[in-house]
Amino acid sequence: MSFLNLRLAPNERVLINGAVIENGDRPTKIAIRTPNVRVLRLRDAMHPDDAKTPVSIACYTAQMILMGDIEPGEGHRQLLVAIEQLSQVFTDHDSRQLLAEATEKVAEDKIYVVMRRLRDLLPREARLFAFNQ
Numbered sequence: 320m321s322f323l324n325l326r327l328a329p330n331e332r333v334l335i336n337g338a339v340i341e342n343g344d345r346p347t348k349i350a351i352r353t354p355n356v357r358v359l360r361l362r363d364a365m366h367p368d369d370a371k372t373p374v375s376i377a378c379y380t381a382q383m384i385l386m387g388d389i390e391p392g393e394g395h396r397q398l399l400v401a402i403e404q405l406s407q408v409f410t411d412h413d414s415r416q417l418l419a420e421a422t423e424k425v426a427e428d429k430i431y432v433v434m435r436r437l438r439d440l441l442p443r444e445a446r447l448f449a450f451n452q
Contacts, residue, residue: 322352325360332361337387358431359385363438373408374437374444377401382432391428398425398433405440414443 322404325333327342327349334340335351335358349357359382370379384394399422406418421436 322350322360323356323441325349325351325358334359334361334364334386342430355428357385357387363434367388372448373401373405374440374445378434378437378441381430381437385434391430394430395428398430402437408447409440409443414440 325348326338327333327347329346330342331342332341336356339361339383354437365379365382367379370376379390380389380394380401382387384391384398389397402418402422402425406415409415417436417439422434424430424432424436
């Protein structure tokens with residue numbers, strides 16, 4: 320049986336199935352043993368105003384699934400469409416690998432990992448936009 324281990328810094332907040340949990344004054348480790356729990360570290364959360372580019376919109380879509388604001392089936396569809404569109408722009412090997420892993424993790428419903436892989440593309444996207452200006 321697999322489960323998720325979270326290590327929380329002092330006063331760190333995390334969203335678990337829609338509930339905001341705030342850690343106390345000491346570092347803490349939490350083991351989540353229930354499958355299909357939606358977890359989002361609030362330090363990783365993106366503000367809606369920051370979702371302005373294709374990669375950031377895909378990241379925000381993943382975040383919305385984790386927060387429970389998009390039905391997972393519809394969110395998965397939106398993510399797969401976004402990843403397909405991004406794969407037409409990001410043609411280098413490393414980016415393709417990140418997108419392939421993101422696609423695989425959507426299929427496995429590991430949305431936090433999807434969000435992290437997509438976030439790895441943000442600096443590359445920023446360089447592309449800077450180059451094209």
